[in-house]
Amino acid sequence: QSALTQPASVSGSPGQSITISCTGTSSDVGSYNLVSWYQQHPGKAPKLMIYEGSKRPSGVSNRFSGSKSGNTASLTFSGLQAEDEADYYCCSYAGSGTFEFGGGTKLTVL
Amino acid sequence: QLQLQESGPGRVKPSETLSLTCTVSGGSISSSSNYWVWIRQPPGKGLEWIGSIYYSGNTYYNPSLKSRVTMSVDTSNNQFSLKLSSVTAADTAVYYCARLLTVEQPPDFWGQGTLVTVFS
Numbered sequence A: 001q002s003a004l005t006q007p008a009s010v011s012g013s014p015g016q017s018i019t020i021s022c023t024g025t026s027s028d029v030g031s032y033n034l035v036s037w038y039q040q041h042p043g044k045a046p047k048l049m050i051y052e053g054s055k056r057p058s059g060v061s062n063r064f065s066g067s068k069s070g071n072t073a074s075l076t077f078s079g080l081q082a083e084d085e086a087d088y089y090c091c092s093y094a095g096s097g098t099f100e101f102g103g104g105t106k107l108t109v110l
Numbered sequence B: 001q002l003q004l005q006e007s008g009p010g011r012v013k014p015s016e017t018l019s020l021t022c023t024v025s026g027g028s029i030s031s032s033s034n035y036w037v038w039i040r041q042p043p044g045k046g047l048e049w050i051g052s053i054y055y056s057g058n059t060y061y062n063p064s065l066k067s068r069v070t071m072s073v074d075t076s077n078n079q080f081s082l083k084l085s086s087v088t089a090a091d092t093a094v095y096y097c098a099r100l101l102t103v104e105q106p107p108d109f110w111g112q113g114t115l116v117t118v119f120s
Helices: none
Strands: A009-012 A018-023 A035-040 A047-050 A064-069 A072-077 A086-093 A099-101 A105-109 B003-007 B018-025 B035-041 B048-054 B059-061 B069-074 B079-084 B093-100 B107-110 B114-118
Touching (some): A018 A105, A047 A064, A047 B107, A072 A086, A099 B048, B003 B093, B003 B107, B018 B114, B048 B079
Parallel strands (some): A009 A105
Antiparallel strands (some): A018 A072, A035 A047, A086 A105, B003 B018, B018 B079, B093 B107
16 A cells, blocks of 8 residues: 555546646655656656656656645646556655655546 | 666565666766665556665665665666565566655656566
8 A cells, every 4th residue: 555645547638637636644745845746658667747846857848737735745737638648656755765655546538 | 868777687586585786877876965766666556665775875765675675886887786585476566776866856767677576
């Protein structure tokens, strides 16, 4: 069982906005502004999409945005595209050099 | 561009020790503030952080695996390694190595991953 809780699946139509949640505790998500999000296509390594809650690495589309409220972080897609279909994982720094991941969310573009 | 490549046996017997090496190219494993990490993903399941190591040898391990994990660094060959002892079928996974910009930043550069199967 993963330390961070994500919905198992979400779906949406092209052009739609979708949000994936990631719920932790006051010891991880709630304590640090260090939540990150990864996109993983089948057979590939995860790709960092968001770090420090809302920052995008160079080259990541501004259609992806991150936010946090209390112990819950969120990843929002603005204008869903077919190539966004993938698995998404949240990750939080949990103190003392440790990290926790969510169980992953499968995004389906209808 | 930083690149990481995992290597090691693809099959390990139960109760034996899994050993993997990650070779870093395009940058120095001794870069200030960078940590190096192992993460695994069982088939069809989610990601699990195993542990992180600094070039000086300072380590942080997942508490759930700490009793079985040993990580080390070989700065002369720009490599770091993972040993996981007393493996069972539950340790079957794709093992990834990756870089942390600092101890608390998320993994940004990842290797392609290597599947390790525990079989009897």
